[in-house]
Amino acid sequence: MPVAAPLAAVGALVTQPGHVQYGDLLLGPGTPYRWRTLTGWGDLPALDSGSVQRADAHGAFPGLLLAQSRTIGVDGLVVRAPAAQIGEVVGRLEAGTVPRVDEIPLVVWVDERGPLLVYARATRRAVPTTAGYRLGTITGAAIEWVASDPRRYAVAEQTLTASLPASEPGLAWPLAWPLDYGAPGSTGRLTVANTGTAATHPVVEFRGPVTAPSLVNVDTGDALEYDLPLAAGDVLVVDTGAGTVTLNGTASRLSTATSRSVPEQTFTIPPGTTTFMFRAAPGSTDPAASVAVRYRAAYW
Numbered sequence: 001m002p003v004a005a006p007l008a009a010v011g012a013l014v015t016q017p018g019h020v021q022y023g024d025l026l027l028g029p030g031t032p033y034r035w036r037t038l039t040g041w042g043d044l045p046a047l048d049s050g051s052v053q054r055a056d057a058h059g060a061f062p063g064l065l066l067a068q069s070r071t072i073g074v075d076g077l078v079v080r081a082p083a084a085q086i087g088e089v090v091g092r093l094e095a096g097t098v099p100r101v102d103e104i105p106l107v108v109w110v111d112e113r114g115p116l117l118v119y120a121r122a123t124r125r126a127v128p129t130t131a132g133y134r135l136g137t138i139t140g141a142a143i144e145w146v147a148s149d150p151r152r153y154a155v156a157e158q159t160l161t162a163s164l165p166a167s168e169p170g171l172a173w174p175l176a177w178p179l180d181y182g183a184p185g186s187t188g189r190l191t192v193a194n195t196g197t198a199a200t201h202p203v204v205e206f207r208g209p210v211t212a213p214s215l216v217n218v219d220t221g222d223a224l225e226y227d228l229p230l231a232a233g234d235v236l237v238v239d240t241g242a243g244t245v246t247l248n249g250t251a252s253r254l255s256t257a258t259s260r261s262v263p264e265q266t267f268t269i270p271p272g273t274t275t276f277m278f279r280a281a282p283g284s285t286d287p288a289a290s291v292a293v294r295y296r297a298a299y300w
Helices: 083-095 131-135
Strands: 020-022 025-027 037-039 047-049 065-067 070-080 104-109 115-126 137-147 152-154 158-163 189-194 203-207 214-217 223-225 235-239 244-247 272-279 290-295
Touching: 070 083, 070 115, 083 131, 083 137, 131 137, 158 189, 158 272, 189 290, 272 290
Parallel strands: none
Antiparallel strands: 020 025, 020 104, 037 070, 047 065, 070 137, 104 115, 115 137, 115 152, 158 290, 189 272, 203 235, 203 290, 214 223, 214 272, 235 244
């Protein structure tokens, strides 16, 4: 069975406003594919409301607003190439927009704020076959994508790490000038900044040796905590978006969540600055133990 070529790095082909990268396919300036209209990108996605009408008064009790999938379209797509190469150029467009099982990065750069990212699948494609096709110019083509997660994300992923709390070593004896207090101790604290407008789901990685690792949101008290020991080299990965907990990449450890651990998919980083604390069972003090929080700023 042939092995599919790896996709280009997320947003690697996007270098200026007007560029749209889907997998390895690049649309916009400097390419044979020029688009006129982008739909659904800056729109607020459709919302499902959990509000309940009041039985004895005007109005309703406000409930959760949950966003539906985001539909993004490129309309008025013009495809141009020498007449002898138009089939190859159209073939690349067709190959880059085939139906897929998985969602892949769709990166769009609209203005001076820079590019943003969604994970999507192409769901519609139109390439009109008119008289211009034989001359190397196709007008009125279109592509449509659907992103099951409607949030748009910063292309760059952020990673912050912390080790377990440890006291400072203090002064070294005998005293010498200048005084040496030793390396600063660890507090286990992480300050995370989500510069977007929507809550984002982080991926949390606990690394051993540690027992009952936890990450606590200082502002809300929400915690992720797992009742298991991690040996040196073990990595427990909590994907809060997918709601999964895996040990060393394969074994599920979702069942080890303690009673004070919140459901993984409710553990998010809201817009603004959030402080987290890395903690463990009493006696877990190995400085090699750590937690890493990986996330992207999210935007509506």
